[in-house]
């Protein structure tokens with residue numbers, strides 16, 4: 475079975491040594507030493523001054539919205555994970571969708587101004603698949619209209635934009651360290667800001683607003699994370715460079731192997747050090763994509779329709795027409811990408827997809843055995859390539 479992603483797990487002994495230290499201290503949560511150590515090491519790794527480790531990526535978004543005191547309408551993308559939109563609604567604001575760019579699949583800045591009304595308070599944009607939005611264009615529009623900017627950077631661990639961590643942009647950036655993300659702490663997330671007042675406010679909010687044992691400075695929530703999750707993060711952080719390298723190799727292997735495929739990939743931002751967080755493939759039409767999905771499932775390879783359906787069609791929202799997003803969303807899927815995938819896994823996956831392109835949906839397993847070379851000569855070369 476090949477799932478779309480597999481969580482990275484460190485050596486169990488390393489994790490156990492952190493567990494022993496927790497047992498010795500008997501300090502389980504509430505800003506413990508491992509949480510502090512993780513925050514410090516993350517700051518060093520990302521080369522940033524400030525971050526707050528929180529319970530998950532959704533909480534990070536909610537705290538960001540609350541800390542900026544956003545009201546009314548928030549302009550956002552219909553092409554993201556559901557938590558992006560849900561956080562807006564959960565915080566009592568109204569999401570106003572702006573369609574995506576057909577090349578990058580990120581919110582299209584050219585369409586933002588038309589959606590601004592006197593009620594607009596912010597833009598909440600996702601860097602989809604770890605590929606940064608047009609950050610400068612979005613910030614410029616926000617400045618002109620006095621709007622706040624939040625970037626949902628849940629896919630962006632390790633992504634750099636203009637040689638800086640992409641977490642440095644916007645009034646606040648947020649991320650997720652969920653088990654399915656490339657760096658994870660089982661459950662977890664973070665908020666990032668360069669503004670000292672916002673940082674202080676969010677630090678208070680994360681911990682019920684406590685300003686001392688018997689004092690409350692803010693309306694807060696329980697957004698803390700714990701020693702056990704921090705321990706997983708500390709183990710995984712040591713491996714994250716290898717994880718990033720491996721994903722890069724696998725992605726290049728895919729691109730090469732899929733060269734004959736009539737499909738498109740997101741146009742990556744020019745100012746980018748990319749983290750290869752996902753391997754999305756935009757097919758020519760939905761039927762072709764669904765046939766591939768099915769053919770892969772027949773071989774116990776499970777891809778995902780990230781992101782489908784468009785968030786603008788959520789049942790608790792007034793529907794809005796987002797033609798580009800609807801078209802992309804109906805035709806895109808993410809192929810498996812994780813550190814333990816092998817080149818023979820990729821050969822199998824890409825061969826199945828190319829077979830669907832060449833022969834249509836297979837009725838029997840016979841056609842699975844079409845030799846790779848018959849589909850694409852480059853594959854034989856790629857087989858001996860660096861990914862393993």
Ligand SMILES: *Cc1c(COP(=O)(O)O)cnc(C)c1O
Pocket residue numbers: 530531532533554555557558600626628629649650651652662663
């Ligand atoms: C994963 C994800 C989130 C939510 O993160 P959790 O840690 O699962 O709460 C938010 N936004 C995007 C774009 C995501 O992919």
